[in-house]
Amino acid sequence: MVTYGFPLSGVLSSGPTLTTGDVSALAGLRDNPLHFQISAPVQPGNSGGPLLDAQGHVVGVIVSKLNAARIAQMTGGDIPQNVNFAIKGPEVASFLSAYNNPALHQPSTGIDLKPAEIGEIANPSVMLLQCYR
Numbered sequence: 001m002v003t004y005g006f007p008l009s010g011v012l013s014s015g016p017t018l019t020t021g022d023v024s025a026l027a028g029l030r031d032n033p034l035h036f037q038i039s040a041p042v043q044p045g046n047s048g049g050p051l052l053d054a055q056g057h058v059v060g061v062i063v064s065k066l067n068a069a070r071i072a073q074m075t076g077g078d079i080p081q082n083v084n085f086a087i088k089g090p091e092v093a094s095f096l097s098a099y100n101n102p103a104l105h106q107p108s109t110g111i112d113l114k115p116a117e118i119g120e121i122a123n124p125s126v127m128l129l130q131c132y133r
Helices: 068-075 089-098 115-125
Strands: 002-005 017-020 023-025 035-038 050-052 058-065 084-088
Touching: 002 115, 017 115, 035 058, 050 115, 058 089, 084 089
Parallel strands: none
Antiparallel strands: 002 017, 002 050, 023 035, 035 084, 050 058, 058 084
């Protein structure tokens, strides 16, 4: 799996970056069936970005990461690493359809691409949005 986004924009880089990882669980926090748990590192700025498969198809949208500090307090000091979450593709497609924006479904077949090649596919459709208070 590949994430593509703008983690810690302005601190790390002003341009998009990608990270790789795996689907760690088919459910999210507290067994939420609408999420994947993923091991790809994410930071603020990745939220809303795509989770892509090895052929460059969007299979989810990055939504959150586990609060490591809070978990460390709950467990007596154990700091979890790379526990992050993405909304599953079918849930995203349902959301888009509800607002008259049907998602295009393509089967994930063919050869696996290198992460940089997946980034090239994602780049034209990913942009940085920042909200200011």
